[in-house]
Amino acid sequence: MADAKTLFALMEAAAGYALFxxxxxxxxxGLLEGSMDSVTDLKRFxxxxxxxxxQPFESAHExxxxxxxxxxxxxxxxxxxxxxxxxxxxxxxxxxxxxxSLGLIDPGLATAVSEGLGVTxxxxxxxxxxLRGCRLHLETYIKGLTGGAAEKAQLGLGHxxxxxxxKFNPARSDNMIIQSIALLDQLDKDVNTxxxxxxxxxxxxxxxxxDIVKDNIMFARSAAYIQNKSSLFSSKKGGEEDDxxxxxxxxxxxxxxxxxxxxxxxxxxxxxxxxxxxxxxxMDCSPVDMINIVNFTERMVKLAEYRRKLSIYLTDKMEIVAxxxxxxxxxxxxxxxxxxxxxxEALLLSLTIYYAxxxxxxxxxxxxxxxxxxxxxxxxxRPDP
Numbered sequence: 001m002a003d004a005k006t007l008f009a010l011m012e013a014a015a016g017y018a019l020f021x022x023x024x025x026x027x028x029x030g031l032l033e034g035s036m037d038s039v040t041d042l043k044r045f046x047x048x049x050x051x052x053x054x055q056p057f058e059s060a061h062e063x064x065x066x067x068x069x070x071x072x073x074x075x076x077x078x079x080x081x082x083x084x085x086x087x088x089x090x091x092x093x094x095x096x097x098x099x100x101s102l103g104l105i106d107p108g109l110a111t112a113v114s115e116g117l118g119v120t121x122x123x124x125x126x127x128x129x130x131l132r133g134c135r136l137h138l139e140t141y142i143k144g145l146t147g148g149a150a151e152k153a154q155l156g157l158g159h160x161x162x163x164x165x166x167k168f169n170p171a172r173s174d175n176m177i178i179q180s181i182a183l184l185d186q187l188d189k190d191v192n193t194x195x196x197x198x199x200x201x202x203x204x205x206x207x208x209x210x211d212i213v214k215d216n217i218m219f220a221r222s223a224a225y226i227q228n229k230s231s232l233f234s235s236k237k238g239g240e241e242d243d244x245x246x247x248x249x250x251x252x253x254x255x256x257x258x259x260x261x262x263x264x265x266x267x268x269x270x271x272x273x274x275x276x277x278x279x280x281x282x283m284d285c286s287p288v289d290m291i292n293i294v295n296f297t298e299r300m301v302k303l304a305e306y307r308r309k310l311s312i313y314l315t316d317k318m319e320i321v322a323x324x325x326x327x328x329x330x331x332x333x334x335x336x337x338x339x340x341x342x343x344x345e346a347l348l349l350s351l352t353i354y355y356a357x358x359x360x361x362x363x364x365x366x367x368x369x370x371x372x373x374x375x376x377x378x379x380x381x382r383p384d385p
Contacts, residue, residue, distance in 0.1 A: 039133035073108030103127030
């Protein structure tokens with residue numbers, strides 16, 4: 001390849017294909033030996049490299065099609081016709097090597113062009129430096145790209161190429177699983193932190209409730225429903241109007257008790273809460289303090305409800321993307337495995353290669369669950385909150 005008499009260089013620009021011819025090898029050698037920055041000298045570089053042909057893309061769709069093909073090291077029909085029309089003809093019957101060579105930046109594309117046209121291609125430091133100078137002085141060689149036209153073409157093609165890659169990304173469903181499991185883990189931490197804050201805050205007013213209701217979400221719902229503990233029982237006052245007041249307050253009590261039973265799920269527990277409220281040692285809260293406590297508690301309950309819905313969404317998504325994996329190790333663990341390898345296809349390859357290791361870990365995890373040891377050895381097989 002180094003013995004070729006003529007060197008052509010192909011540059012793939014956003015506006016089209018440009019073919020340059022190196023007419024002075026001595027000048028190019030001086031440029032490369034002197035300094036890597038010497039290609040910025042337009043006068044010296046212009047004497048050594050001349051523009052032979054330029055073919056602009058007819059539409060944005062054609063530009064995107066060629067950009068996708070180049071990224072996959074393939075030669076399109078447009079590129080094939082352009083090179084076949086502007087490169088010197090090759091005599092097929094001749095056994096000698098061609099009298100010219102074609103330089104490209106991408107070695108994969110050079111291989112495709114060499115196989116498609118039968119020309120000698122090269123991709124080395126000399127070609128890269130030549131094309132660097134061609135790209136730098138492209139607006140001087142091609143007058144139609146002045147005035148910001150080249151930058152606009154690059155911007156438009158860049159946006160179209162990025163949109164096509166995102167739209168046809170085969171791992172787009174995996175991305176939803178990765179984001180969902182990450183959000184689910186973060187919500188677990190946040191909900192637990194907020195639940196502890198609700199317990200501590202509301203316990204200043206009704207400390208006995210935390211000993212009766214152990215579940216964090218149920219405690220928060222109960223606190224938001226009860227609000228002031230005095231609303232659960234009747235406070236008798238002396239006087240002749242006690243009977244009428246007792247009847248009205250008993251009605252209020254009966255109105256709150258069914259709702260409390262619905263939240264706690266057991267009538268005995270609800271009655272225990274009412275009994276504890278009568279003898280509670282907690283401090284009284286002003287209306288403003290109670291409003292702030294209830295507002296925060298309701299937000300925490302809504303966050304827990306969203307966490308439940310997100311878990312259902314993740315289960316449905318895993319049933320679509322990786323149903324076998326979900327059946328084998330569960331939705332949450334399967335989603336964490338996909339998150340670790342960033343793609344379900346890569347996970348399938350990993351499971352194929354390391355199937356024995358995965359089976360060992362699953363048996364080890366089952367054994368730990370059977371003997372009730374704390375499972376802290378793996379970030380994947382961690383207990384659910």
